[in-house]
Amino acid sequence: MLTPELLRKIRQIEISTRHLVQDSFAGDYHSVFKGQGMEFDEVRLYSPGDEVRRIDWNVTARMGVPYVRRYHEERELTVMLVVDASGSGDFGSARRFKRDLAAELAAVLSFAATTNNDKVGLLIFTDRVELLIPPRKGRRHVLRLIRDMLVFRPQGRGTDIRMALDTINLVLKRKGIVFLVSDFLLDTESYRRSLAATNQRHDVIAVDLGDPLERSIPKVGLVALEDAESGVLRWVDTSWARWRRAFAGRVGDHATAKKQMFSSLSVDRIQVTTDKDYVSSLNAFFKARARRLAR
Numbered sequence: 001m002l003t004p005e006l007l008r009k010i011r012q013i014e015i016s017t018r019h020l021v022q023d024s025f026a027g028d029y030h031s032v033f034k035g036q037g038m039e040f041d042e043v044r045l046y047s048p049g050d051e052v053r054r055i056d057w058n059v060t061a062r063m064g065v066p067y068v069r070r071y072h073e074e075r076e077l078t079v080m081l082v083v084d085a086s087g088s089g090d091f092g093s094a095r096r097f098k099r100d101l102a103a104e105l106a107a108v109l110s111f112a113a114t115t116n117n118d119k120v121g122l123l124i125f126t127d128r129v130e131l132l133i134p135p136r137k138g139r140r141h142v143l144r145l146i147r148d149m150l151v152f153r154p155q156g157r158g159t160d161i162r163m164a165l166d167t168i169n170l171v172l173k174r175k176g177i178v179f180l181v182s183d184f185l186l187d188t189e190s191y192r193r194s195l196a197a198t199n200q201r202h203d204v205i206a207v208d209l210g211d212p213l214e215r216s217i218p219k220v221g222l223v224a225l226e227d228a229e230s231g232v233l234r235w236v237d238t239s240w241a242r243w244r245r246a247f248a249g250r251v252g253d254h255a256t257a258k259k260q261m262f263s264s265l266s267v268d269r270i271q272v273t274t275d276k277d278y279v280s281s282l283n284a285f286f287k288a289r290a291r292r293l294a295r
Contacts, residue, residue, distance in 0.1 A: 006075070006147075006151065007149060008142065009150065010146055010147055010150065012145055013074065013103070013104060013107050014107070014109040014111075014143060015175075016104075016144065017104065017108045017111050018108040018111050020108060020114045020279065021108060021111040021115055022115070024282075024283065025108065025112050025282060025286065026289070027044070028283075028286035028287075029112040029113070029115075029116060029286070030116050031286075031293075032286055032289040032290050032293060033077060033118075033177055033203070034181070040211075041071065041199075042069075042070050043056050043067045043068065043069055044067065044068060044070055044100050045065065045066070045067060045068075046060075046065070046067060046068050047068075049201060050068045051068075051204070052069075054069050055067070055068050055069075056068060056069045056112070058091040076117060076118060076119070076276070077116075077118040077119070077176065077177055078118065078119045078121070078135045078172065078174060078176035078177070079109065079110075079113040079118055079119065079120045079121070079135070079176065079177045079178075079179065080120075080121045080122070080123060080135065080176055080178045080202075081106045081109065081110065081120065081121070081122045081123070081145070081179050081181065082123045082124070082164050082165070082168060082170060082178055082179065082181065083102055083106060083122065083124050083181045083182075083288045084102070084125060084126060084139045084151065084161070084181060084182035084183065084209075085099070085124045085125065085130055085154040085158060086126045086127070086154075086156070086158055086159040086228075086229035087126075087157040087158075087190070087217055087227075087230055088159070088183055088185055088228045088229055089183070089207050089209075090101065090228055091211060091214075091228055092211055092274045093211055093212060093213040093215075093274070094211065094212060094226040094274040094275030095275060096272055096274050097181060097274070098209045098210075098211060098274060099211055101274055101278070102149070102181045102207075102209060103146065103150055104147070104278070105147065105181060105207055105272065105278060106122075106149055106179070106181060107142070107145075107146050108141040108203060108278075108282065109179055109220050110145055110146070111142060112138060113177075114137060114138060114141070114142050117137065118137070119135035119136055119137050120135055120137075120141065120142060120148070121133055121135030121136070121138070122145045122148065123153075123164060123167065123168065124148070124149070124152055124154065124161065124173075124295065125158070125160065125161075125164040125167075126154045126156030126157060126158055126159060127156040127157070127158035127159060127160045127163070128155070128156050128160070128163070129163070129164070129167055130152065130155065130156065131152055131156045132150060132167075132171065133145065133148065134171075136285060137177075146197065148152040150194045155227045156198070156243075157228070157230075157231075158229050158230075159182070159185070159186055159229060160183060161180070161184070161186060161190070161191040161194070161195070162190060162191040162193075162194040164180075164270035165180070165191065165194040165195060165198045167195065168192055168198060168202070169194075169198055169201060172201075172202065175201060175202055175203070176202050176203070177202065177203045177205070177206070178198060178202045178203065179205050180195075180204060180205070180206050180207065181205055181209065181213065182206075182207070182208070182209065183208070183209045183210060183214075184206070184208055184258055185254075188254075188257045188258055188261045192261055192265070195261075195265060195267065196265050199265055199266065200269050204267050204268075205267070205268045205269070205270065206262055206267055206268070206270070206284075207269075207270045207272065207274060208258070208269055208270065208271045208272070209262070209273070209274075210271065210272070210273045211273060211274045211275070212273065212274075212275050214251070215251055216248065216251075217247060218238065218246065219236050219237055219238050219239050219244070220239075221237065221238060221239050222235060222236070222237050222239075223235070223236060223238055224240070268285065268288075268289060270285045
């Protein structure tokens with residue numbers, strides 16, 4: 001149900017993210033995400049400086065003077081937001097929950113896409129496909145996506161990234177841009193093969209959500225830790241140095257495995273956390289990608 005509070009939140013996200021896109025990201029988005037190729041437009045008279053290889057010899061022979069072919073970029077793209085709605089998204093120790101951070105990021109990316117006249121679709125997943133909205137254009141469609149991300153209550157609590165990627169490969173027929181938004185707390189081997197296959201067909205960007213307490217737990221004595229996806233509750237003594245070292249080691253190993261996997265598969269990654277502004281992370285992504293494309 002769209003309560004007044006929820007409507008205000010949707011409106012607030014729309015205003016802040018649209019201004020952010022218009023001020024910072026619209027041009028960057030256009031420059032780093034190219035169209036699917038060049039499409040023939042027309043023939044025109046040759047002008048000094050035109051490339052010789054663009055000369056249309058058939059038209060030139062008929063008209064008696066040189067004509068060149070003119071092309072324009074086939075700009076329209078399809079963007080799919082693939083958003084993890086598993087139980088771990090309901091965690092956040094800083095400014096917001098990971099679920100809210102995912103919704104704001106998806107809003108920014110949606111408005112950037114629609115500003116460039118691209119289509120945007122949404123797939124929400126847990127350990128199953130929860131919601132699939134086909135790609136469309138326009139502001140009203142983007143507002144619907146934001147609303148659904150804020151109000152949707154998933155049936156599942158677990159995470160199956162492999163299933164989500166396999167679904168995208170089935171429903172997205174033409175090459176598109178896939179923003180995979182998750183905290184990627186799974187074993188990387190459970191979805192590596194599907195990620196590789198999806199990135200061969202599409203342009204996949206991993207949006208990696210995190211929270212500072214997932215990296216380091218302070219020394220606060222005996223606390224109860226609950227797995228948000230399985231519901232398993234465990235008491236741990238955070239004052240025990242050996243436990244804290246073991247926790248830090250597991251976190252470090254998983255972070256290394258993720259970094260190596262994304263790098264080996266040539267999948268771009270945007271790292272964002274609940275305690276920091278995501279604008280700098282998006283800016284760094286666009287700049288790094290632009291530099292790579294310019295080489």
